[in-house]
Structure formats: C-alpha cells, structure tokens
Amino acid sequence: MMPDLDPNTDLSFTRTLAVPRSLVWECWTRPEHIPHFFVPAPHTVTAVDIDLRVGGRFNTVFNVDGNEMDNKGVYLDVVAEEKLVFTDAYTEGWKPAPEPFMTAILLLADAAGGGTTYTAIARHRNPDTRKSHEDMGFHDGWGTVATQLEAYAKGLKK
C-alpha cells in the first residue's frame, strides 16, 4: 500500500489520529470542513472549491499574514477513505502548470489500536524543490495540520 519513496525528491509524514478514517476522509474532501484544519493557524482558508473526481478541481485560497494565496490544483486519484492524490501540476481540464511545486499523496488506514494511520507524502520534481519544501517547514506544517484535523474531527464525531 505504501508507495516507494525517493529520499531525494519525496517528503513524508505518518501519524496515528484518534478518529475513524471515514471522518478523516470527510474532513479532507468536503469544502465546509477544509477551513477548520487545512492551514496552520493563524493563517486561514478563505475559499474552497472542490470537484472530487479524477481531474476535478481542488482549489483553495489562503490568507497568510494578510496576503491572499491562490492555490489551484486537481485530483489525480480518489479512492474513498483510503487514498487521495492531488497536485498543482494541473488545473482543471488537464492544463499543465508552468512550475508545479508538488504532488501530494494522502493515505488512510485503520490503525492497529483504533483510529487512523495518517500518511502524507509530498513528491517533487527535483531535489531542490523538495529541499525548499522542507525548508518551508513541511514537517511542522503537516504536523500542525494533522493536530488541527484531529481536534476538529473529534468535535464532529457522533
């Protein structure tokens, strides 16, 4: 299930979340949930536009220190409650982006003791892009997002 990782171009992160993977999936794929966890606070998500299918859009707008950041991408693979692959290498309609940054693979599995084994992989075109993502704080950033996601999803649990 875990894809081959290339240490020169990939970053990855695994954590166990104390919420069921159906809920993790719902948080990641429904626009009303995304603003509650998707960027590390105090940054905010100000818009989400999702068409959850292969080739469908995954567009978000962030507010980072007062600046709007427009992120456009598409889903490459969608396996409900198991795997979500998306990238900024395309916008909807398979239009290639001039300078793609990353391709993200999110993997969800049942954890042995309950909850969800949550793995995020970021793949890059070359070692320099990987390095810049690491320097931007990949591990802290995705860690904070996972913590926020877990806290938010716990509040949704019925």
Added chain:
Amino acid sequence: MMPDLDPNTDLSFTRTLAVPRSLVWECWTRPEHIPHFFVPAPHTVTAVDIDLRVGGRFNTVFNVDGNEMDNKGVYLDVVAEEKLVFTDAYTEGWKPAPEPFMTAILLLADAAGGGTTYTAIARHRNPDTRKSHEDMGFHDGWGTVATQLEAYAKGLKK
C-alpha cells in the same frame, strides 16, 4: 466535449478516420497494436508496456535513427472509446518527472458520415515548450501517425 484550447500552450489536430472508434480505441490501448502506427516510419517502436487505468503506466521505447528513446508516462484519464489522456509529467506511482514535455488528450467521436472524428491535443507547460513541439513537427508527426493508424486499423476490420 472539446476542451478549451489555449493557443499559447496547446497544439491540436483533428481528422476524420474511415474506421470505427471502437477500433481506433483498441489500436491506441493494446500493446500489440502500438508498434504498427505509433511513430512515423521509418522510426520504430521496440517496446510497449501499458497498464490501462488512471495512474497506470504508458511506457514505450522508440528506435529513431538507430538511437533508443525511452518514453515513460502515465494515463491521467481513460474513458473507453471516447477519451484518453496521458502525460510524461509522471511515471507510475505518481512520481513527478523533472522536465515534463506534454500532456496529450485524444478524443474520439462518431463522425457525421461514418468513421471517427479523431482529435489529438498536446498541452504544454509554457509557450516555449509548445513552440519546440511545433518546430519538431507536431502537425506532420501526428498527421503521419493518423494515416498509419487508419491504414493499419482498416486491415483489422472484420
């Protein structure tokens, strides 16, 4: 059905082929057929490895003037007998390529007078890449491939 084209980054080509689209689809998606039409003669295809699904490999080796050219890619969208999208921007497993060249969209439709309306679109990351593809002979190349495909497919018709 026809996607928006961007004249700065896209190249496209449409022709009517006198063979049914089921046969055109079969030629494009079964490895035993690819060597019979896929590169302009006298160049040849020496290997084909296909896993026809979203994210699956579409790998070929060409012999061009005695030099082996290794082409690795994946399918991005597969709609039987209608649409095939593939690119060299990834290899199997969603590994981004350092310098992607193009994303190809092949569209098949029933032609009004019979046969197949055959459209090939090549999308590029930037105008320079589009230009180099045009200068390499996109129109002649894809035209020759369409002619070869039609002739080969006619021989397959039952």
